Amino acid sequence: MMETRTRFAPSPTGYMHIGNLRTALYEYLIAKANGGKFILRIEDTDQKRYVEGATDIIYKTLKRVGMNWDEGPDIGGNFGPYIQSERKAIYAEYAHKLVELGGAHYCFCKQKEENEDDEEETQETHEKFKDPCLNISLDEAKKRIAAGEPYVIRQTINKKGTSVFHDVVYGEIDIDYNELDEGVLLKTDGMPTYNFANVIDDHLMNITHVVRGNEYISSTPKYNLIYETFGWTPPIYVHVPQVMKDAQHKLSKRNGDASFQDLVAKGYLPEAVLNYIALLGWNPGTEQEIFSLSELEKVFTCERLNKSPAIFDITKLTWMNGCYIRNLSAEEFHKTAMNYYDHLLGRGYNLEALSAVLQPRVEVLNDITEQTQFLAQMPEYDIALYENAKMKTTPEIAKNTMKLAYDVLAGLSVWDNETLFSSLKEAAAANGFKNGQILYPLRVALSGLQTTPGGATEIAVVLGKSETLNRINIALAKL
RNA sequence: GGUUCCAUCGUCUAGUGGUCUAGGACGUGGCCCUCUCAAGGCUAAAACACGAGUUCAAAUCUCGUUGGAAUCACCA
Numbered sequence: 001m002m003e004t005r006t007r008f009a010p011s012p013t014g015y016m017h018i019g020n021l022r023t024a025l026y027e028y029l030i031a032k033a034n035g036g037k038f039i040l041r042i043e044d045t046d047q048k049r050y051v052e053g054a055t056d057i058i059y060k061t062l063k064r065v066g067m068n069w070d071e072g073p074d075i076g077g078n079f080g081p082y083i084q085s086e087r088k089a090i091y092a093e094y095a096h097k098l099v100e101l102g103g104a105h106y107c108f109c110k111q112k113e114e115n116e117d118d119e120e121e122t123q124e125t126h127e128k129f130k131d132p133c134l135n136i137s138l139d140e141a142k143k144r145i146a147a148g149e150p151y152v153i154r155q156t157i158n159k160k161g162t163s164v165f166h167d168v169v170y171g172e173i174d175i176d177y178n179e180l181d182e183g184v185l186l187k188t189d190g191m192p193t194y195n196f197a198n199v200i201d202d203h204l205m206n207i208t209h210v211v212r213g214n215e216y217i218s219s220t221p222k223y224n225l226i227y228e229t230f231g232w233t234p235p236i237y238v239h240v241p242q243v244m245k246d247a248q249h250k251l252s253k254r255n256g257d258a259s260f261q262d263l264v265a266k267g268y269l270p271e272a273v274l275n276y277i278a279l280l281g282w283n284p285g286t287e288q289e290i291f292s293l294s295e296l297e298k299v300f301t302c303e304r305l306n307k308s309p310a311i312f313d314i315t316k317l318t319w320m321n322g323c324y325i326r327n328l329s330a331e332e333f334h335k336t337a338m339n340y341y342d343h344l345l346g347r348g349y350n351l352e353a354l355s356a357v358l359q360p361r362v363e364v365l366n367d368i369t370e371q372t373q374f375l376a377q378m379p380e381y382d383i384a385l386y387e388n389a390k391m392k393t394t395p396e397i398a399k400n401t402m403k404l405a406y407d408v409l410a411g412l413s414v415w416d417n418e419t420l421f422s423s424l425k426e427a428a429a430a431n432g433f434k435n436g437q438i439l440y441p442l443r444v445a446l447s448g449l450q451t452t453p454g455g456a457t458e459i460a461v462v463l464g465k466s467e468t469l470n471r472i473n474i475a476l477a478k479l
Numbered sequence: 480g481g482u483u484c485c486a487u488c489g490u491c492u493a494g495u496g497g498u499c500u501a502g503g504a505c506g507u508g509g510c511c512c513u514c515u516c517a518a519g520g521c522u523a524a525a526a527c528a529c530g531a532g533u534u535c536a537a538a539u540c541u542c543g544u545u546g547g548a549a550u551c552a553c554c555a
Binding site: 320 | 481482483484485486489490491492493502503504505506513514515516517518547548549550551552553554555
């Protein structure tokens with residue numbers, strides 16, 4: 001049986017779009033699930049859109065999520081080169097060959113101008129382009145080319161009837177040949193368009209499965225026509241639905257929608273992003289939702305790909321990201337967070353101080369100390385802080401429990417977390433209070449904050465006995 | 480506008496003629512737990528776009544309607 005070969009063929013235009021990444025993922029999974037090869041090919045035939053450094057972003061992103069390619073521009077392979085601009089001669093050769101075979105023709109028409117007038121445009125686009133150059137004989141065309149006249153090679157669509165092709169996710173698709181337009185295959189500058197380079201490369205690189213957005217469905221018959229003229233076998237098509245921002249708009253950088261880089265910069269783990277997008281348009285058929293890349297390799301099948309577009313929901317990604325973060329060990333979390341702050345954000349944090357913050361709880365105290373000492377200089381405790389419906393705490397209760405806390409703490413001679421906590425807990429129980437009713441107000445009294453990195457008693461330990469009692473007094477005065 | 484495609488809770492989805500008073504997850508509300516936040520547990524509300532068929536039986540098949548998307552570039 002033929003080896004499965006898939007390819008991810010992004011154009012280096014600057015960022016890694018989420019939809020693109022998902023396509024890459026599916027390509028990768030198809031290859032790996034079948035013990036095949038995943039190929040990276042850079043489609044840089046449009047020099048106008050080329051963005052410096054974009055290729056690097058592609059490399060880095062793929063590596064970061066663990067999708068390693070078996071052949072590509074940087075590592076080579078038997079079917080190179082893997083950058084389309086370096087294959088210019090190959091396309092030219094095949095384009096002229098296609099003309100000889102009757103699948104294309106030379107065209108000397110002027111490039112259609114950008115139409116600024118929208119209303120006029122709607123009128124025009126309804127009319128199909130009829131190429132007058134179709135009437136030029138091959139000999140005459142060759143003479144004009146030899147004379148130095150600029151030209152383009154256009155696909156010739158002279159087939160009648162209906163094209164039928166099979167798509168793994170959409171099934172049979174019928175499109176009338178009349179609907180196809182005679183698009184440019186080789187541009188004036190000698191570069192191929194996607195429509196051509198794609199076919200040539202996929203064939204020459206022995207690609208077995210082509211995964212791409214479903215916006216290509218309507219032009220697939222054109223590609224098949226080229227395969228047919230050359231006598232080649234078309235690949236298996238896997239058209240996937242779009243990733244949407246909302247019901248009307250697809251996700252795009254233009255609208256300011258997040259790219260992979262943006263998400264990572266916001267603190268999303270690459271693993272979580274990958275996991276989330278895998279489930280956008282695909283599901284395993286079980287109730288499992290958390291998947292590592294290698295787990296996906298084992299369970300992925302094209303048959304479970306969906307037909308309808310999926311809306312990218314950052315809320316669910318956020319939840320999933322939380323799952324991943326919680327699964328990190330203390331060391332991993334620490335390392336990840338350090339990397340995030342230092343390398344990613346480049347904020348110049350004091351790594352030692354930050355390190356302390358990120359260590360397990362007890363070691364958090366250094367930082368709390370700084371925080372509370374700063375706050376101590378302006379303890380404008382708001383009485384509203386003592387209200388918290390969830391813990392059933394009110395200013396009245398707080399007043400009582402703070403008195404209680406003062407008495408209990410004043411009587412202690414040992415000042416460590418365990419002692420403080422158990423003493424207060426006992427006192428609360430003995431007086432009919434819930435733990436939270438004494439500890440929550442205590443936190444507020446000591447820190448001036450509703451939420452703190454450590455518990456109330458941990459703060460008290462840091463503050464020391466006299467400062468703790470002092471602050472309880474201040475709080476009591478306000479209550 | 481032509482053509483192609485799509486249509487289950489707000490969102491991602493399960494569901495391939497009976498097991499569907501439609502299941503799960505995120506989010507949302509309530510309760511519980513809790514030394515705050517978070518996490519966790521329980522619970523609630525929430526969907527088959529509409530209309531005709533076919534069938535003993537339809538979320539599932541057919542047709543139509545409506546709604547949405549894509550495409551119609553010397554962009555990919």
